[in-house]
Amino acid sequence: xxVAAAIIPAGVLAAASMRIADQWEKAVMLRxxxxxxxxxxxxxxxxxxxxxxxxxxxxxxxSFKAEKTPTPDTVPVDVEAxxxxxxxxxxxxxxxxxxxxxxxxxxxxxGDEHALRRSSSFRHRCSTR
Numbered sequence: 708x709x710v711a712a713a714i715i716p717a718g719v720l721a722a723a724s725m726r727i728a729d730q731w732e733k734a735v736m737l738r739x740x741x742x743x744x745x746x747x748x749x750x751x752x753x754x755x756x757x758x759x760x761x762x763x764x765x766x767x768x769x770s771f772k773a774e775k776t777p778t779p780d781t782v783p784v785d786v787e788a789x790x791x792x793x794x795x796x797x798x799x800x801x802x803x804x805x806x807x808x809x810x811x812x813x814x815x816x817x818g819d820e821h822a823l824r825r826s827s828s829f830r831h832r833c834s835t836r
Contacts, residue, residue: 725752728761735759735801745797762800766793 728734728747736746736756743756769792773785794800 733762733797762797
């Protein structure tokens with residue numbers, strides 16, 4: 708009788724602490740404040756460990772608004788850019804970057820007109836029109 712009284716709360720505790728990581732996610736685990744590793748994808752039960760946060764390994768896009776940029780022949784063009792990014796090293800991203808989604812929004816805008824002027828394909832497209 709007393710064995711059942713101990714097993715039932717332990718089972719409820721294990722079931723309540725069960726976590727499921729999807730195929731594209733990694734869970735950053737902390738064991739008493741230290742980093743033992745990443746978990747996922749799959750099912751895991753962190754009893755002593757806590758899930759600090761989840762890292763998404765899918766490809767994300769960040770778009771930048773149009774900016775007027777002069778071409779080599781001083782014709783203004785609107786330049787819009789889309790940045791595709793993904794986390795390749797989830798352990799390094801977990802330990803060395805404070806807030807990954809917020810840091811990706813701080814990327815510089817694509818208004819680098821010098822890069823456009825140096826681009827031979829852009830120069831060729833502008834000269835053939």
